[in-house]
Amino acid sequence: xxxxxxxxxxDKRRLILDAAITVFAQQGFHHCRVSDVADEAGVAYGxxxxxxxxxxxxxxxxxxxxxxxxxxxxxxxDARDELPPxxxxxxVAGFIIDSYRHEPDLMKVIIxxxxxxxxxxxxxxxxxxxxxYVKIAEIVESARQDGTFKQDISAxxxxxxxxxxxxxxxxxxIFDLLPQTEEEFERxxxxxVEAICGGLEVSPSPSTPAVSG
Amino acid sequence: xxxxxxxxxxDKRRLILDAAITVFAQQGFHHCRVSDVADEAGVAYGxxxxxxxxxxxxxxxxxxxxxxxxxxxxxxxDARDELPPxxxxxxVAGFIIDSYRHEPDLMKVIIxxxxxxxxxxxxxxxxxxxxxYVKIAEIVESARQDGTFKQDISAxxxxxxxxxxxxxxxxxxIFDLLPQTEEEFERxxxxxVEAICGGLEVSPSPSTPAVSG
DNA sequence: AGACTCGTTGACTGACGAGTCAATCTGGCT
DNA sequence: AGCCAGATTGACTCGTCAGTCAACGAGTCT
Numbered sequence: 001x002x003x004x005x006x007x008x009x010x011d012k013r014r015l016i017l018d019a020a021i022t023v024f025a026q027q028g029f030h031h032c033r034v035s036d037v038a039d040e041a042g043v044a045y046g047x048x049x050x051x052x053x054x055x056x057x058x059x060x061x062x063x064x065x066x067x068x069x070x071x072x073x074x075x076x077x078d079a080r081d082e083l084p085p086x087x088x089x090x091x092v093a094g095f096i097i098d099s100y101r102h103e104p105d106l107m108k109v110i111i112x113x114x115x116x117x118x119x120x121x122x123x124x125x126x127x128x129x130x131x132x133y134v135k136i137a138e139i140v141e142s143a144r145q146d147g148t149f150k151q152d153i154s155a156x157x158x159x160x161x162x163x164x165x166x167x168x169x170x171x172x173x174i175f176d177l178l179p180q181t182e183e184e185f186e187r188x189x190x191x192x193v194e195a196i197c198g199g200l201e202v203s204p205s206p207s208t209p210a211v212s213g
Numbered sequence: 214x215x216x217x218x219x220x221x222x223x224d225k226r227r228l229i230l231d232a233a234i235t236v237f238a239q240q241g242f243h244h245c246r247v248s249d250v251a252d253e254a255g256v257a258y259g260x261x262x263x264x265x266x267x268x269x270x271x272x273x274x275x276x277x278x279x280x281x282x283x284x285x286x287x288x289x290x291d292a293r294d295e296l297p298p299x300x301x302x303x304x305v306a307g308f309i310i311d312s313y314r315h316e317p318d319l320m321k322v323i324i325x326x327x328x329x330x331x332x333x334x335x336x337x338x339x340x341x342x343x344x345x346y347v348k349i350a351e352i353v354e355s356a357r358q359d360g361t362f363k364q365d366i367s368a369x370x371x372x373x374x375x376x377x378x379x380x381x382x383x384x385x386x387i388f389d390l391l392p393q394t395e396e397e398f399e400r401x402x403x404x405x406v407e408a409i410c411g412g413l414e415v416s417p418s419p420s421t422p423a424v425s426g
Numbered sequence: 427a428g429a430c431t432c433g434t435t436g437a438c439t440g441a442c443g444a445g446t447c448a449a450t451c452t453g454g455c456t
Numbered sequence: 457a458g459c460c461a462g463a464t465t466g467a468c469t470c471g472t473c474a475g476t477c478a479a480c481g482a483g484t485c486t
Binding site: 239247248259262267268272352 | 440445446447450
Binding site: 028032069086111112115120123126129130132133140143144147148149151152156158159160162163164165166168169172177178188191192194195196197199200201202212 | 239243299300314329330340342345346360361363364365366369370371373375376377378379380381382384385388390391400404405407408409410411412413414415
């Protein structure tokens with residue numbers, strides 16, 4: 001499999017992975033050919049199979065690599081006990097949005113190709129994805145315990161809503177349904193937290209239970 | 214193409230579409246063969262191509278058919294002027310969640326294969342998907358105008374968060390990350406609206422802007 | 427130099443599966 | 457009965473592409 005390249009030598013494995021990001025993002029995982037990745041990397045077809053067992057393995061690698069970085073980041077944010085929960089969520093949202101801002105292709109691949117394939121691929125991905133929800137839920141749970149968050153909304157449920165809102169924003173950017181400017185990215189970080197934590201309503205009704213149809 | 218079947222005769226076209234729902238949901242659109250659909254429908258391979266031009270057309274058909282129903286439903290909900298915006302959103306959430314409850318396979322296919330894959334398929338779908346966001350945004354906008362919703366969160370942004378939260382819940386059910394019981398479905402309808410409209414926090418800070426890291 | 431290892435090449439193979447098509451069936455109509 | 461139109465069949469074609477492999481190159485050690 002992969003060997004550590006001599007210093008100064010180009011890391012072909014990395015080169016191929018980066019090419020895969022570009023190609024997967026542009027054409028989609030299922031619609032591109034392995035030869036497209038090789039071409040993009042400026043490398044012979046066979047070399048791809050020197051470093052990876054299969055086309056799918058490249059996708060796995062890209063996902064696991066990036067997702068782990070995110071899990072670590074969320075973990076670190078959660079560990080900063082001096083921060084109030086809302087601020088933690090703000091940092092989490094910021095991290096994910098910045099991930100997209102700096103590596104839109106990679107995030108596109110992860111969201112569009114992996115989340116979607118989570119059913120046909122191994123359970124490893126689902127487990128990793130779940131980890132993120134769990135970590136976010138922990139932040140929410142601490143807020144429920146200190147009384148700032150509502151009791152009747154479970155932490156797990158809230159975490160799904162929070163993450164879903166963020167992922168939807170990324171989807172909006174990915175598919176050009178939302179404007180992509182630096183200001184928008186920055187605003188989104190604050191607004192998504194404001195929307196989920198503070199709610200859309202101006203003055204909430206804390207005692208009034210939700211309307212039922 | 215398709216002809217109206219004699220009354221009493223089985224509508225083979227419908228039979229094939231229903232089989233496609235099952236097969237696409239189980240194996241995924243890309244991983245299944247057209248013969249799988251034919252087998253599931255108990256029909257000869259060639260008949261699939263009598264009713265549909267391609268494998269993709271079946272998916273298009275399933276999506277457009279169902280999505281239009283949803284767009285109509287949202288439109289009708291929005292038209293009921295006697296309802297407060299929050300209640301409208303509650304009905305929209307209820308409609309989508311019930312769609313999943315009654316036809317989980319179909320919704321799985323739409324979410325997993327179309328909504329998230331709008332990338333590789335034609336832009337027609339994107340336009341249809343956007344319509345849903347726009348309609349939800351209209352509901353939010355009316356709430357902003359009558360002063361119940363915050364001014365600093367745009368209707369479009371709020372609509373994305375709202376829809377994203379709901380789709381994430383469906384994803385959670387689809388991938389068995391959330392429990393699927395009748396009670397959960399019912400609770401979710403109310404809670405997702407409560408989370409987004411009322412917010413997660415017990416007492417919001419209307420004057421205090423969000424903290425910035 | 428010779429031998430060995432590991433990176434690199436790209437033509438080739440083999441399987442797979444979408445889509446075709448000529449033949450067959452069915453039921454209605456005259 | 458004989459004819460026709462549309463439904464139905466499934467074996468076959470044919471392009472595509474993931475994955476293989478035998479050969480070549482470049483650096484290293486003895």
